[in-house]
Amino acid sequence: MEFKDNFLIWDKLTGKQQERLTKTVTYRTVKKGTIVHNGSMTCLGLLLVESGQFRAYIYSDEGREVTIYRLFDMDICMFSASCVMQNIQFDITIEAEKDSAVWIIPPNVLKELMEESAPMANFMNQIMAGRLSEVMWLMEQIMWKSFDKRLAGFLLEECRVEESSVLKITHEKIANHLGTAREVVTRMLRYFQSEGMIRLTRGTVEIIDEKKLEKLD
Amino acid sequence: MEFKDNFLIWDKLTGKQQERLTKTVTYRTVKKGTIVHNGSMTCLGLLLVESGQFRAYIYSDEGREVTIYRLFDMDICMFSASCVMQNIQFDITIEAEKDSAVWIIPPNVLKELMEESAPMANFMNQIMAGRLSEVMWLMEQIMWKSFDKRLAGFLLEECRVEESSVLKITHEKIANHLGTAREVVTRMLRYFQSEGMIRLTRGTVEIIDEKKLEKLD
Numbered sequence: 001m002e003f004k005d006n007f008l009i010w011d012k013l014t015g016k017q018q019e020r021l022t023k024t025v026t027y028r029t030v031k032k033g034t035i036v037h038n039g040s041m042t043c044l045g046l047l048l049v050e051s052g053q054f055r056a057y058i059y060s061d062e063g064r065e066v067t068i069y070r071l072f073d074m075d076i077c078m079f080s081a082s083c084v085m086q087n088i089q090f091d092i093t094i095e096a097e098k099d100s101a102v103w104i105i106p107p108n109v110l111k112e113l114m115e116e117s118a119p120m121a122n123f124m125n126q127i128m129a130g131r132l133s134e135v136m137w138l139m140e141q142i143m144w145k146s147f148d149k150r151l152a153g154f155l156l157e158e159c160r161v162e163e164s165s166v167l168k169i170t171h172e173k174i175a176n177h178l179g180t181a182r183e184v185v186t187r188m189l190r191y192f193q194s195e196g197m198i199r200l201t202r203g204t205v206e207i208i209d210e211k212k213l214e215k216l217d
Numbered sequence: 218m219e220f221k222d223n224f225l226i227w228d229k230l231t232g233k234q235q236e237r238l239t240k241t242v243t244y245r246t247v248k249k250g251t252i253v254h255n256g257s258m259t260c261l262g263l264l265l266v267e268s269g270q271f272r273a274y275i276y277s278d279e280g281r282e283v284t285i286y287r288l289f290d291m292d293i294c295m296f297s298a299s300c301v302m303q304n305i306q307f308d309i310t311i312e313a314e315k316d317s318a319v320w321i322i323p324p325n326v327l328k329e330l331m332e333e334s335a336p337m338a339n340f341m342n343q344i345m346a347g348r349l350s351e352v353m354w355l356m357e358q359i360m361w362k363s364f365d366k367r368l369a370g371f372l373l374e375e376c377r378v379e380e381s382s383v384l385k386i387t388h389e390k391i392a393n394h395l396g397t398a399r400e401v402v403t404r405m406l407r408y409f410q411s412e413g414m415i416r417l418t419r420g421t422v423e424i425i426d427e428k429k430l431e432k433l434d
Contacts, residue, residue, distance in 0.1 A: 058360075
């Protein structure tokens with residue numbers, strides 16, 4: 001697969017714009033654990049994920065983290081190009097959760113395309129609206145949903161992403177996704193276990209009663 | 218003041234586009250307390266605030282509210298035109314906090330302008346990025362900041378908005394801004410009073426030691 005087959009608005013660009021992209025887009029593989037963007041890093045450009053998985057998160061001065069959204073195949077990350085996006089006034093960190101491969105549109109090319117192409121500008125608009133919707137969803141979860149429901153929802157989502165009912169994940173990592181302390185996660189997981197919904201072993205969480213978890217979520 | 222003097226990218230539009238706006242933009246006054254948009258209402262269009270004040274908030278099934286952002290003079294609200302914005306997947310309510318006056322760009326005109334004008338599309342992009350930044354800021358507040366700091370910050374902000382150190386606001390309203398229960402607000406306000414930072418009377422909160430409140434925030 002080439003860049004143009006994955007870039008949804010390719011056909012709405014002019015021949016010249018397509019040519020400029022073909023000449024300037026780079027392809028890069030990224031090892032699991034690599035941080036490709038954070039608030040203080042230089043401006044990488046627009047990322048288009050070919051394969052792999054990323055998470056975007058924020059963290060507090062005390063080192064607490066919360067996952068804001070994730071990126072899968074075909075997803076686009078615009079915040080790694082925040083230098084060319086006006087009014088983006090927050091720091092976000094993007095980390096590869098799996099070995100991944102991405103295409104990168106350089107910041108200056110992105111800027112030019114957005115300035116001259118309404119389809120491109122509207123496409124960025126749609127992506128941003130999607131991210132904003134994810135953040136609003138998360139806000140509602142945090143504001144109104146009790147932690148047992150959020151944890152149940154997270155475990156079920158992880159099973160879907162990993163296509164497995166056995167999750168290799170530490171309590172610490174779950175806490176960093178959900179923006180809470182490890183102890184809180186451990187306590188709730190033990191409760192889930194006592195209720196027969198999951199089984200805990202060192203470094204894994206196995207879902208054994210999905211229906212019951214779903215009822216909670 | 219006319220619409221065109223307040224619409225920042227007026228000069229970047231073509232003569233035809235300016236003409237279309239002049240013909241279709243409407244002007245409307247709105248009484249304090251009016252809800253101009255919510256998730257289930259028809260699509261009003263893009264709002265440009267001439268004067269007054271609005272708040273945008275979300276609420277839970279249980280009727281709890283939290284203020285997401287506010288609109289003042291010259292501010293633009295795009296979510297009241299969410300029918301023409303792709304990927305906006307959340308409900309938000311916009312309520313006039315004071316008697317206000319707005320210009321309204323009808324949804325279909327907004328859609329056409331965005332489709333044909335890169336400056337217009339990028340302008341919408343900037344506004345959305347600004348809103349996203351506000352939501353991210355709020356998220357960080359909710360995740361990492363203790364309630365006393367959030368309440369102190371809110372009271373100081375209200376003093377700036379109202380240009381007064383005596384706020385006519387109920388504990389219930391403060392709770393609805395901050396997404397918590399009235400009892401929690403009352404308890405913390407009483408603590409602030411006991412520390413000499415504020416004075417409470419029926420229906421008002423008077424700030425008497427701004428510096429001490431600022432230290433908390």
